[in-house]
Amino acid sequence: MPHDVSNTSASHSNASGLNVTVLVSVGRHPLTARARRADQDARAVEMALTLESTSVNLLHAGQQDSDHEAAIRGYLGMGIDSVGLIEQKPQADVVPALAKALRASASQLVLTGTRAETGEASGVMPYLLAEALGWPIITGLAAVEKIEQGTAVVLQALPRGKRRRLRIRLPAIATVDSSAPPARQSAFGPAKRGVLNLHQEPSEIDEALSSWHIQPARKRPKRLKIVKSSSARDRFKAAAAKADGGGGQTLSDVTPEQGAEAIFKLLKEEGVLR
Template identity: 65%
Template sequence: MPHETTKNAAGALDVAVLVSIGRHPVTGRTRRADQDARAVEAALALDHARVQLIHAGHHETDSEAALRGYLGMGFEALTLIEQAGDADVLPALTDALREAPPRLLLCGTRAETGEGSGLLPYLLAESLGWPIVTGLAEIERVEPEHVTLLQALPRGQRRRLRLRLPAVITVDEAAPAPRQSAFGPARRGALAVSEQASRPDTALADWTLEPARPRPKRLKVVKAASARDRFKAAAAKAEGGGGQVLTDATPEQGAEAIFKLLHEEGVLRR
């Protein structure tokens, strides 16, 4: 376990990872949340880092099994901020992070249970006054005051960002997959319970929660001035042809045509 060997090293980076209870999308059983596990993996990939796991929420048998999934990734303890079932965990988390502020805070983008609005990292960053960056792909370098990271963009692209510490970084599916959770360390790990006052989430109590129903699909409505246009649209066959076909062209002419199209679409890198 590399992070343990560096535990007492001077100048080690304090990293806290917020972990939550996940829910398997098919079976509905509790599990370690996928994005949070990726955040733990990203923290474990750091050199010279002291990684601490924090969970705030209701403590029961189901959730304990899920939390032990994180311990099984190679941790001896997890800080558990115990809250009531209907609590808003944000004030308790903010207080806990203010008391012992880490240099870097990692977490998943969205929870898999509850409201799952993905707002918690932003609210934490706002109340702590730290910068926040989403969509982490890889942490490249950690300096005493800055961290350089790659952010995942759509279409597999990456962007390099430099961020002032302390900071919040959220992790989504673009980060490397988490390691497997080992059973022995998961059993042996300890849950260090810390009590915090729990404040109920009054807004959530007013809302109606129900299992998601399928969204209605939009019908294809043809708006046309005349009956003839409507009929033409309804009877239209799938577009066949319409493309340009180059027969009897030399390879150079063909290549020139393809090059022109690629250039117009702007997919050729320089």
């Protein structure tokens, strides 16, 4: 059965202009563990909805059960007619299925949260997907400023409120974290009426994952930060101090070779490469 995501996922607004696909996952409330729309994914949907003259498609790969369905419907409640649902087994690696669906679609921009709230939640999925598709990836998207002639001008969020303006070639994958604008309210009526376009796809079982033993994280005691200070000014400084990353260097106006050299050196120093 061929899968054409752009056919099965209905579009949000007029089909002219850009085709944006948002990958959505099932979230988990931090206190009660109830399934919900994932916060970062919802922000990605919000960002897609605010883009002008764009058709927005939602895509989810995962199991299909009532809990998950309620969570996925949370995205539909933001004012979207349908979501494409690629059914996968619980232990499946969803990257191949997603890559296949995205390749078949006419999507030029793929948005998703930085990290899922359930499952492995390693945050690696967007990278693997970008690798599989051969598309560039940008992280920490804060805003899309302009899209023209196959490139997008975007703002990337950096720590402590800094923003960096980037120009990226489309198609591309962009991840959204909590520096993006918060998601709009999910309304009950549209969520209930929205359509789930279900299609089967063979699941590629993630062998490594199935051999893992997964258990809830143990709560670890937090190290107390002892502030030795005599004055209010010192205490304020300590409270407001920025976390020092230490070290590091900024390279500018270097050739790609020099840049790669520097990165390679750093990775060796940090023990990432041996």
